[in-house]
Amino acid sequence: MTDLFLVYKNLTRKKMRLFLTCFAIFIAFLIFGAVSALKGALDSGVEMSADNRLVVINKINFTQPLPFSYVNKVKALDGVKNVTHANWFGGYYQEPSKQLMTMAVEGATYFKVYDELTIEPENYTNWMKNQTGLLIGERIAEQYGWKVGDKIPISSNIFSHKDGGHTWQFTIQGIFKPLDQKTDTSYVILHYKYFKETQTFGGTSVGWLILTTQSPSLNEQVAKAIDANFVNSAAETKTSTEKAFNKAFIEQIGNIGLIIYGVVFMAFFTILIVVGNTMVLAVRERTKEIAVFKTLGFSSMRIFKMILTESFLLSFIGGLLGMVGAYLVVGGVSKGLAGILPNLLIGPNTWAQAIGYMLLLGFVTGIIPAINALRLNIVSAFSRA
């Protein structure tokens, strides 16, 4: 028999209470794990941004176009490595509700700028040769079960085809894959030139430019040079790092961070009260036993440690089960939500935070009863009982 055995015996003496308390902690960590995964998924675009990549948009708003001529003008500036451009296609597959993120891009430069994406050279060559060719991201391939060679109709909720209707026929020529699994590949790309030639408005505008700089240290300088270059023109620009652009976009939805932290905080607060109270009560019921322990010669510090160990143990049992629960839940839904929320997973940071919260919960709920036990006077404890 050891002190840990005594702690274990104390913890398990009321099975129903142990179960209920663990369950409450389980719930708190289940919420924490799942909600953190949600936040991580929303932030992954920001996290995965390349350091030296800039986005050039129309100063009015990113939905406003830029003249095609800007591509070459930006390329000519100092510090710029590669430039590519993209147009929003407003794509959907079969039904308007089944949105498919689709962009019209310049194939020759796109993968130079997005160098974290890889594609079979043979597939790439075929795509470049076929103007109705389409490249799809790995996640799209998994989600829809599409393969190279499949013919896919994609409709646009913005543009109309010259031949009437809003639907274009494409042939999948390849699947691009990321070097890091967290990089988003839940979109498809088609040829800019083909898009411009076949849609009714015509014109040569592009949606936005993406460029890489020679080095991240040049980012600010390059961004300023680009915006200065087009000041007072028909289309002024706003250049920002990819990270800042993605972050601003997420913030459009609202202060998600605040909502998430609010929910997690409230959940923990509730559990803290429930568990803290239960611990105080459980230890108070044992007042006489603690007095006996002390009488036998157990030091106050040893009893203090035993009670704190008990609350840590409780917090870790419930907490780890909750995190495992969150892991299973997130794993279960991440497949279904891959289209809307890629990167739904519990990262090492979340695990580390969870362990931190378990320690905190164990400490906060155990410290008061532990101090009560530390201070417990044998004589008055016996006379009270």
Added chain:
Amino acid sequence: MNSFLSQSFAVIRMNLLSLPRRLWMSLAMIIASAVVVTILLAFLAMARGFEVTLKGAGSDDIAMFLRDGSAAELNSVLSKSQVDLIENAPGIAKDKTGVILSSELYVIVDGIKKTSQTAANIPLRGTSQTGIKMRQDFKLIKGRLFNTGTTEMIVGAGILRQFDGFELGKTIRFGKNKWQVVGVFSTGGNVFESELWSDYRVIQNLYNRGSSVQSIRAKLVEAGDIKQIKEYIKNDPRLNIDVETEADYFSAQGKSLNYMAIFGKVISSIMALGALAGALNTMYTSVADRSREIATLRTIGFSNSSAFVGTLFESLTLSALGGLLGALGAFLLFDGMSTSTLGGSFTQVVFSFELSQDLIVQGMKMALGIGLVSGFFPAWRAARMPVLTAFRTE
């Protein structure tokens, strides 16, 4: 029956009077249910506020025309010839100057959100005098209307609440164009207040739209009746256009924040399970604490059902207190709180949390559910507590 009632009342009274003995455990249960209710109501009030804001904008006697498949004004485009054809459609109301119809444009510009200090999408709507008159709740709060053919604009009250730099008299630059804010308007809290309005012909010009527009609003002769118009569009191949009442259009858009209500229901239900665990602890403790009293009453002839009712009533009282506290908390913290999010048209919708009565009822139902379940099992234990062992419990 009478004796059952009076017995139950006696037990209930005793239970409630003994509550201070279990003050902290009882408070824990109250707070746990309160937090669950607050969270539930916060999300429901958010989704409700959003829905009301959009639904309130739609009118039943206005038909809205968009290019087919575009689903939102932003994506739509209609040519001048199509506008001319719509003007001749049947079922559209007329006044002295002709058909009551407004051609509108909808472009997105950047505004700086007060809360995050980052750029967010806000709509700049091109409209006309007729268009303004079509919004029944329209009211100019400050300044005057924009003059036709100028780069003047009026600003919705919601924009002023959530964005910097749109105050009356300010000059605003979108790209190289300068705009003057000449008025501030309200539309009774609906989504139009999250917009900037100016002359559609000026926008056509500045944004290279030629003579095209994005949507048409037309006053119906008879509210809700768009059958004739649908028929008319169907028979003309040049009109690849969708028509619906403005009310239908906005009520579909109002659903786009329903995921928040679902998220709130899911998260608060899960939290309710955690609170339930705490409440069960509280109630089992209460039964253990009162075991001597329960035994005494049982010995002198009280029925076990009165012990059951007494315990159940105690838990329902505590959880109802928690529910009320939670509803009050949600009311004080969230009701009327103004915020904005990305709506279906890809622009910011400014709306206020709306904690209506039916939502509070939903919150109370959840609290009482916690009370019912957490009271039932301990009450069962109390009712079945044998008299003898109860006497021996310290």
Added chain:
Amino acid sequence: MSEKNIFKLTNLVKRFTKGKETLSIFEDLNLSIKEGDFVAIMGPSGSGKTTLLNMLGGVDQPTSGEVEFDGKGIEKLSENQLAKWRASNVGFIFQFYNLMPMLNAHRNVELPLLLTQLKSKERSQRVETALELVGLKDRAKHMPGELSGGQQQRVAIARAVVSDPKLLLCDEPTGDLDRQTADEILEMLQLLNREFGKTIIMVTHDPSAAKFANRVLHLDKGKFVEKELSL
């Protein structure tokens, strides 16, 4: 019984403050107890016998005066030092046994050995010996709730002697037991006193329990009224 004093109390004063009032239990109490003696302390409620036992057991401390154990003063020891002192010198027996409800008899007896350096195997042997001594070897795996009052008290005695202390302090050890069981317990204490040389100090209400002691002290209003009982 040796001639050496195991306890020597000199000028002992004990007062409690309760709010504004000061309650005096002892004023100038003096007492010597010989090593190997079996002393019963009797007296009405409120006479101070439990307070005295607490001070002898080092769970309470005098307001002033000296408590000498084996020639060394224990009244100035810190709480931790007292805990160590109790662990190695005193075995306690309570009226309501005070066994840990979640531990079986064996583990209850083992508790004081957790305060020693003994290995788990040695501890088990000692526990078995102690349980054998009190005649409960076959009940080692039973939980306290499964034992009768007398059996529980015997487990408590095994717990008190398992670490082989010199001194046993008993607070109304038979107060919760019927006559026959009480006598069995008291005979066991006598045995521990005679055969194993334990010094026993027992507080009791019960004159027939006190008869088992070698010396009976009567405490009344904080003062001893010593009279030897004829055995």
